[in-house]
Amino acid sequence: MIEGIERPSAPPDLEALADAARGGDAAATDLLLELARPKLARTALALGVPPDEVPDLVQEVLLSGWRNLARFSSSKGSFIGWMMPGLVGRVRNRTRAGGRRHRLLERMRLLLGRIAHSGDEDHDAVEARLTLKRLLRALTARQREVVALYELDGLSAAETASALEMSEAGVRSIARDARNRLKNEARRLGLSAQREGEA
């Protein structure tokens, strides 16, 4: 059992928790999943998954990670980096699937969202969703993956390259192009000026 992991002031080491969880420590497992969930949710959002679908997707990834925890080794990289291929793979499959049911649901979500906007919806969250959608639209699918893992999750180039099955040089190159695209899109949409005004 890891001592003092209930509500620490500093974030605990996920790799240490994963090692403890692999050894059968239930408390470490609970905490590991609780801490990994928001990180995975943010990555899923950055990969372009609609916010309404993120919780279920993350749940799937966590369950899968749990089942395969015996294969994790902290000596080979970070826990989040180890989870990434599972998340990215699901997002890719979901994008490819895209069938009739999904399109119809999308229609209904759009319609319901439009109605809800006239009510008490949190305007800040609505604006954030719009910003997210607009910025991600400027990126290719590959750029989204690199930005999500390398820029937002803070994985190393080597971890990102491993998760996405590409070279480290490729990661850096795509990240550079993506940064430029995001910067230009943010300026074109007036998001940079708006942010400066708020600051």
Added chain:
Amino acid sequence: MTNENEGVEILREAVDRVAASLPETPRLLAGESGPIAVSWPSSRPRRLAALAGVALLVLGYPAYRGLVVLPRLAAENAELRTALAAVPAAAPGTMAPAPVDLHLITLPRPPGALRSAPATEEATTIVFDRQEPVVLLVEVNPEWIDAGGPESDYLLELRGPGDRSVGSWHFGEDEKRLVDDHQGVPLLLPPGTFAAGTYELRFSRAGETLSAVSLELAWEP
């Protein structure tokens, strides 16, 4: 701000704000034989195992007999049903709990212009309950928009008897995306805003009608 990461930083802030607004999902807790999802803090595996056993008994036999569909098997349908059932609840003044029918409307081809839309103009009859909203899914050919400038120039408008405008919907990014993906643009007609009669749904750009279709709205007997 001039740093090259400003776009990434704005994206990160948006991601964090959206992530903070996501609904809570059941936590995963360690069970003796694997993870268990719990939606309340004090739950533990034994309690959930007992509940799962009861659920299996309650649902198992009827499912075996084909009398009910197990939740897992019905998940896709349930999600869609929930979305549809929420439409009446979201529309002001609506009391009907029944799911709303979707009416798919395909706009006819503009004269002498395009290839892949129906050339004939046939009236579509929609039978509706006066207590429920009507939802139209309007199929628009993406070529019509790609060829003619920004999406904000486009308008869908429903006109009723006496050429009275019942509702109009400007195109935005969401509508453009749906059109590009060959999906329909959803339009909601709240109950009480229209009556039985002959209507025309027009698709226009800058005041010029590109396509139109007749709709016969009839009260449900």
